[in-house]
Amino acid sequence: MKAVLDSQRNHVGIKRGKLFLLRIKRDALLYALLLLPISYIAIFKYAPIYGLIMAFQDYNIFEGIRGSEWVGLDVFRFIFQQDSFYRALKNTLVLNVLDLIAGFPAPILLAILLNEVRQARFKKITQTVLYLPHFMSWVIIGGIVYLMFSNSGMVNHFIAALGLEKIEFLSQKIPWLITYIFVGVWQNIGWGTIIYLAAITGINKELYEASDMDGCSRLRKMWHITLPGIKPTINILLILQIGRMVSIGFDRPFVMGNSLVSEYSDVISTFVYRVGISSGDFSQATAVGLFQSVVGLTLLVGANYIAKKLGEDGIW
Known part of the structure; x- marks a missing residue:
């Protein structure tokens, strides 16, 4: 019984994977259009989050984030x-x-x-x-x-x-x-x-x-x-x-x-x-x-x- 259930689950998983790839292929141009806004959000919204480390450092512009001294909550x-x-x-x-x-x-x-x-x-x-x-x-x-x-x-x-x-x-x-x-x-x-x-x-x-x-x-x-x-x-x-x-x-x-x-x-x-x-x-x-x-x-x-x-x- 367990083998049958596992086989059915694998079959459903494979079916869903094929359906997902089919949708990607069908709407490839639409997904390509999404790349620009997603890239913008990733570069200008999420990437700068790394810079928040400066709030816990005595930041030195010449040393950079990796070289600046860590001061915790002193700032x-x-x-x-x-x-x-x-x-x-x-x-x-x-x-x-x-x-x-x-x-x-x-x-x-x-x-x-x-x-x-x-x-x-x-x-x-x-x-x-x-x-x-x-x-x-x-x-x-x-x-x-x-x-x-x-x-x-x-x-x-x-x-x-x-x-x-x-x-x-x-x-x-x-x-x-x-x-x-x-x-x-x-x-x-x-x-x-x-x-x-x-x-x-x-x-x-x-x-x-x-x-x-x-x-x-x-x-x-x-x-x-x-x-x-x-x-x-x-x-x-x-x-x-x-x-x-x-x-x-x-x-x-x-x-x-x-x-x-x-x-x-x-x-x-x-x-x-x-x-x-x-x-x-x-x-x-x-x-x-x-x-x-x-x-x-x-x-x-x-x-x-x-x-x-x-x-x-x-x-x-």
């Missing part, structure tokens, strides 16, 4: 004793939380409103205008912000023309913070809208037809059909956003920040640039990056777990 201890690190971490969290509060609902609302527009030409023009800032460099955006919000900028000229006192948007802490969040929302709202509009197109049109027959208003259709229809997309993007709470781009705070508002503009990315690139301490820069990755992964897993416990869709 992390040194970083956690610096007040500037905690200030950068606090600013990163504050700016990301404010971005989440102001920036996350904005593309949802905009996508729902654009979906209700019936004039196709107006809708396309509006979408193009909204998407444009996402493809602009932060250097260009920084120049626009300076021309608009500096003491001699257009906004302050308008305020002065009204007989009011000028506002120092780029040199006072609270006005700078408001300007920073506003510019971030303006730059990212169009790209987020694309995702939600794509999700809205996947909603069953029969639901809207049935609601029309029941005499539902547009507001009720948005609240009871559109929002529940894109809820899974909202959940996934919210979880991903929470996972990025301790990570922040370098361009935006670096371009918009200055010494007068460094109490708010000095974030982890600028801290890494200052200690890692400017000072040449690659061990500290790597250690901070590893800290960000571990905390970000913890937040991501935690947010996904909470979403699952609440009965919502998660990433996995």
